[in-house]
Structure formats: structure tokens, C-alpha cells
């Protein structure tokens with residue numbers, strides 16, 4: 177009958193709606209699960225540096241009671257070293273959390289200036305030398321762009337380079353890390369390559385997402401926010417970041433930036449940092 181046609185369409189429409197609702201529901205559930213899991217990882221990660229820190233402070237108080245006038249210098253130095261390292265770890269975690277909250281509420285600002293990116297890369301590598309050595313690794317600068325100057329946010333660019341080098345050291349299994357900075361027709365390209373654990377292809381598409389962590393076991397630590405922040409900052413400056421990786425062989429992260437980010441930053445209306 178003619179009435180069947182609209183009825184059929186109506187049913188199909190309802191079915192489609194309920195399928196759409198089911199999909200939205202599943203997505204919401206997944207977002208909630210990810211957030212809850214993140215909260216538990218975050219609390220654990222924030223607590224981890226506090227344990228050695230408070231143990232060292234208690235031990236220092238005991239030493240002070242035992243030798244009120246002269247604690248051996250070597251003891252003080254070792255306590256300072258542990259304390260400084262743990263406080264640094266804590267402030268990095270809190271910094272990442274703050275950045276993510278700034279990103280989600282649209283409060284990240286970009287301040288452009290002339291940046292000698294070659295000098296900046298060498299600065300970050302020099303700073304990471306001791307950490308790489310502790311991991312049994314070396315940092316090698318394979319190509320350079322001496323004197324190349326672009327218009328970027330220096331601190332944010334430094335944060336991007338630092339995140340990639342930090343990950344390469346962390347997941348690089350102690351093998352040499354290769355860094356390459358090149359001038360491109362449009363700007364600059366930075367590659368950070370490690371020969372470490374690599375990344376499961378299944379996780380690659382989600383690697384730059386918020387709260388994503390490819391390594392489920394807790395051995396490596398970390399909040400899984402660094403790459404999300406990295407991608408956001410690079411894109412705010414009009415660039416992009418990509419990864420190639422093979423499990424057990426290593427990973428290469430590539431950042432491409434336009435020589436001058438002004439057009440991107442101005443159009444996003446973000447250049448508001450006082």
C-alpha cells in the first residue's frame with residue numbers, strides 16, 4: 177500500500193537514529209574510560225617522585241640530628257641531587273597538565289620572534305647529553321642548518337624539540353639517536369630518529385591524541401601528553417608532525433615548520449601573550 181512507503185522510510189530513519197545514538201554512547205563511554213584511566217595514571221605518576229623525595233628529606237633530618245654541626249659534604253650533595261631530579265620530574269608533569277588544560281580551554285598563546293633553530297637544536301642536545309649517557313646512548317647531529325632563522329615561538333619550539341629528544345632517549349633502548357635539521361623550500365624540517373622499541377602500528381593513528389599511551393605496562397612511566405602537546409604547538413605555528421615506526425627497530429619523528437608562522441598565528445588570533 178502507498179502508506180508503507182513513508183512508514184518504511186520512517187522506520188529506516190528511526191533505525192539510523194538509534195544506531196547513531198548507540199555509536200555516540202559507545203564514544204562517550206570510551207572517553208570516560210580514557211579519562212578515568214588517565215586520572216589513575218596521573219595520580220600514580222605524580223606520587224612516584226614524591227616517595228624518594230620525602231625519604232631523602234627524612235634521612236637528611238636524621239643526619240642533621242646526628243651531626244648537628246657538620247654533615248659530610250658528600251651526603252648533602254647526594255641528597256641535593258636526588259631532590260633536584262625529583263622536583264624537576266614533578267614540575268615537568270605539572271607543566272604538561274597545565275599545557276593540556278590551556279589547550280582544551282583555548283588559552284595557549286604563541287609569541288613570535290626570530291629564532292636561530294640550529295642553535296636551539298644544539299642547545300637542547302647539549303642539555304640532554306648527560307641523560308643520554310645515563311641511558312647508554314649518544315646524540316648525533318647528522319645535518320644542520322647553520323644560521324637558519326625563522327619566525328617562531330622560541331619557548332614552544334624548544335618544548336617541541338625537547339619532547340622528541342626526551343622520547344628518543346626514553347624509548348631508544350640505549351642505541352644512538354640521530355637528529356637532522358634541514359632547510360626546506362618552505363621552512364625547516366627536523367627529524368629525530370631512534371633505534372629503540374618502536375611503536376605498534378595499531379597505535380600509530382592515535383599516538384598524537386590526548387591521554388593515549390602506546391606502552392601499557394608501567395615500566396616507562398609518563399602521562400602520554402607530550403606528543404599531544406607537541407602536535408598542537410607545531411600546528412599552531414602552521415606546521416605538522418608525523419611519525420614512521422617499526423616495532424623493535426625504532427621510530428622517526430619529523431616536524432615541518434614554515435619559515436614564518438605569522439600568517440597562521442595572526443589568523444588564529446593567538447598572538448595575545450603580553
Ligand code: ADP
Nearest residue numbers: 343347374389390391398399400401402403427
Ligand atoms: P609519554 O610521557 O608517555 O612518553 P608521549 O605523549 O610523549 O607521552 O608519548 C606517547 C606514547 O607514544 C608513549 O607512551 C610511548 O608509548 C609512545 N612513544 C613516543 N615516542 C616514542 C619513541 N620514540 N619510541 C617508541 N614509542 C614512543
